[in-house]
Amino acid sequence: MPPTPLRCLRCDRPTGSFDGCRSCAAEGIGVNAMPPLADLSGVDLARYPGGPWGLPTALPVTGKPVTLGEGNTPTIRLRTDPDSGRRTESTGELWLKYEGGNPTGSHKDRAMAVGVAAAVAAGADTVVAASSGNAGAAAAAYAARAGLRCVVFTNEAVPAGLRAQIDALGAERVVHPGTALERNEAMGRAVAERGWYPLTSFSVPSPGGNPYANEGYKSVAYELARDFAGRRIDAVVVPTSRADLLGGIGRGFRELTAAGLLASAPRLVAAEPAAAAPFTAALRHRDRAEQERTRVASGPTVAFSLGEESPCWQGLDALWRSGGSAVALDDEAILAEHRRLAAEGLVLEPSSAVASAVARDLVREPGALVVAMGTATGLKGLVG
Amino acid sequence: MPPTPLRCLRCDRPTGSFDGCRSCAAEGIGVNAMPPLADLSGVDLARYPGGPWGLPTALPVTGKPVTLGEGNTPTIRLRTDPDSGRRTESTGELWLKYEGGNPTGSHKDRAMAVGVAAAVAAGADTVVAASSGNAGAAAAAYAARAGLRCVVFTNEAVPAGLRAQIDALGAERVVHPGTALERNEAMGRAVAERGWYPLTSFSVPSPGGNPYANEGYKSVAYELARDFAGRRIDAVVVPTSRADLLGGIGRGFRELTAAGLLASAPRLVAAEPAAAAPFTAALRHRDRAEQERTRVASGPTVAFSLGEESPCWQGLDALWRSGGSAVALDDEAILAEHRRLAAEGLVLEPSSAVASAVARDLVREPGALVVAMGTATGLKGLVG
Structure with a gap:
């Protein structure tokens, strides 16, 4: 199934990749390309069970849900x-x-549940995230849930608890010694050359995450x-x-x-x-x-x-x-x-x-x- | 408001305290004294929002709810x-x-939400729990929420993360050097002499927790x-x-x-x-x-x-x-x-x-x- 098409939020140009709008980036502005807004007409909110998969028609992914019970928080x-x-x-x-x-x-679980489902729909076998925070743990968990390999690029500032969590979830944690820019470049190469599916952004200026x-x-x-x-x-x-x-x-x-x-x-x-x-x-x-x-x-x-x-x-x-x-x-x-x-x-x-x-x-x-x-x-x- | 009366689950004798049924304890059996079961007739489960306070009439506490959004888990x-x-x-x-x-x-949050509300209803200013596990953290959180002082008796086997959590929540953590029996005795003295409200059991054999x-x-x-x-x-x-x-x-x-x-x-x-x-x-x-x-x-x-x-x-x-x-x-x-x-x-x-x-x-x-x-x-x- 082809993925839902993406358009730049700012200039409306169609974009096929995950590195945001290249045209706006050339102006020095990091803009995400996103799918169209969903039509919620006829939805009965009182019956909405919460979470991203509680309203699957609002999501740009048509494959099987990947879920660990995320959302519906108090x-x-x-x-x-x-x-x-x-x-x-x-x-x-x-x-x-x-x-x-x-x-x-x-909160990253809400995103990674959908992002990993998009990765599965795209036929990926490996997902990759650059994160020194919660996104890495969420990527690791949902990749595990879907049976995908997960690589997390981090830096040395990751708190011990978070590091241990990523490790426990079986992700491959790569502590990249360089700057954030160099870390992003390494991730970009992995996406381009190895076909890894990116769950976070790697281009500069950052568009701000995987649109799905x-x-x-x-x-x-x-x-x-x-x-x-x-x-x-x-x-x-x-x-x-x-x-x-x-x-x-x-x-x-x-x-x-x-x-x-x-x-x-x-x-x-x-x-x-x-x-x-x-x-x-x-x-x-x-x-x-x-x-x-x-x-x-x-x-x-x-x-x-x-x-x-x-x-x-x-x-x-x-x-x-x-x-x-x-x-x-x-x-x-x-x-x-x-x-x-x-x-x-x-x-x-x-x-x-x-x-x-x-x-x-x-x-x-x-x-x-x-x-x-x-x-x-x-x-x-x-x-x- | 007087608390809901408690009766021994095993021998049906009324009991006014939190150390279980003394009569069964004399036989060497730890039995809790509990309030009567609630009547759920007419409840519409489809509209039940989850958590203990989602159905307050089923609880033996009539005071103000103490809640941090517990329950309704996936x-x-x-x-x-x-x-x-x-x-x-x-x-x-x-x-x-x-x-x-x-x-x-x-899961201890479900219990401590109700237990601390019972403590408030009883006019307590201090709650006490003996726990080397999650109960201590839950007691600390709900006591903080209700504005009560909280003392947690622990031993040295508490994992660092849990210890740090109890400390962050402002509870007074007392590492009791003795056996579990001695720790329970110390807690029992605090309950009897200082009027601290017990959120966990302290008698032997254990009846298994605060009934409310x-x-x-x-x-x-x-x-x-x-x-x-x-x-x-x-x-x-x-x-x-x-x-x-x-x-x-x-x-x-x-x-x-x-x-x-x-x-x-x-x-x-x-x-x-x-x-x-x-x-x-x-x-x-x-x-x-x-x-x-x-x-x-x-x-x-x-x-x-x-x-x-x-x-x-x-x-x-x-x-x-x-x-x-x-x-x-x-x-x-x-x-x-x-x-x-x-x-x-x-x-x-x-x-x-x-x-x-x-x-x-x-x-x-x-x-x-x-x-x-x-x-x-x-x-x-x-x-x-």
Whole structure:
């Protein structure tokens, strides 16, 4: 079965490969080529069981589902006691969508479930991912589930728990000694010369992930619309690096509103660590052409799974379309929020705390309903 | 509000405390005193959202829910390829209920959500648990959520990941240098003298957990009945130590059949490590009076969260009522199954592998539908 055709999100040119739009890349802009949006007309959200495969017709993959029970994660109401010393009182509702409940402990499972199914449909025998974070573990798990070989290119900054997880899942972990650029080049060669199926991006500037895989994230929007049935969600705050999750959630909400299943899509907010905050920098420019071409320096941060130097266009698109914004926080604020979540019973990865910390400010609007994406469990980073 | 009254499961005497039935204990038998079964008449399972608090009328706690989004975990179909070299071919369906998706990564969250709510309703300011496993982390998380102080008595065998998790959640971790018996005595003193609320058992022989907390496990049965709507579940295999999970699942199925929501309850099977297998030993006796009084030696095992020397009566009750059985496996078989699950994309704690390994034999019956309880994520034990 031929794969669903892909078109550049920005210039609409058709693209047959996984390295994004080469034409926009020549302008220095990393843009993903994506399949068309799905038509959700007639879907009964109350009966949607959650997860990417709960609505298979919304996915650009027609083969057999590859699943480990991903998605359908809980949304947990957080306390919004006013900070001591602050005059303002929270009056809105703050909710955390806890993606740590996924089978490998992160939101990446939604994407890899679909990406590996696409790899199987494409006849691949080996999948490859470059990741120093949760994507590598998710790729390893779903490849194992489908019986495919998996190679994960990592660097030395991978936390011990995550490294052990990838190894336990039987993936071949290659610690590439070079720069991120050199690692990407090595992955690109493996894709071109050996026919390995890429589950993450390897071109520069990054388009932001495998387009089929990214469609798995639309299920976050479907689940939120189902769970808050009839209530207006004001904003969804998303920890953002290459904006694969941000872009996917945005597309899901667009499909929901187009089908009349949701009155209005929430504002999307990109939450970034200050050490690597291209979206925050971009949105300071007035002109979109300048926003697209933003470059920032990127440094180390406690939110280790985040960090890009240019804003992937799919993220800008999601922010523009939803009237959204971007906010950056320094490591001190991120760690303070991380402790605050733990004090409420939730141990998440620090990247997730970026989102809930940003969300706390938005929820100060009276009556606001704000959802922060808790992208992953903190268990992988606790030791080592 | 007075707590729901408790009666001994075995002799029906009322009991006001959390150390089980003292009368049966005097006979050397550890029996929990439990609240009455709930009446589920009129419940629409198709609308049950999962988790203990999805059906609050089935719980013996009337206070405010304490929740972190526990329960509603996925059930994942496992491959049942015939083993190479074996002549028999699997013809049944093997499913794994993946409790690692709970907020602290184990089934214990279902219990502690209810147990901590009971502590709040009882006016406690401090909860205490003795655990070298997942119960300590779950107690810490739910206590934090409810704003209670939490003390966890552990021993030195706690894996590093779990230890770090308990610490991150702000619990006071007390490494008790003595024997398990001395640790229990210390906990009993704290309960008696300081009024700390006990979330685990501390008397000998163990009755098998806080009775209010244990009612949280009934939700596993409700979810299975909902998810396999109309299909006959032949057996549910449960990793068993003090049989809190086994007993809770059994009670849930009894409530479902009594209300006509399920045609017949599945057979329950206790899965044990050979190094500590009181239920397997007990069921070798013909006479129930002998079964109740079984004692075995207990040694170390890779399934570190399991291990008792006498069969908690609540487990025997669940096995008797469901026509169930008990099976013990040695560490080699447990580790082989652990690797087999990882090769399919699932990294669980070794205790969970005990259940799925036992389930593989049951599923050889043509047409059988067997569920193994995957009690916890393997992430906590991967490093350290």
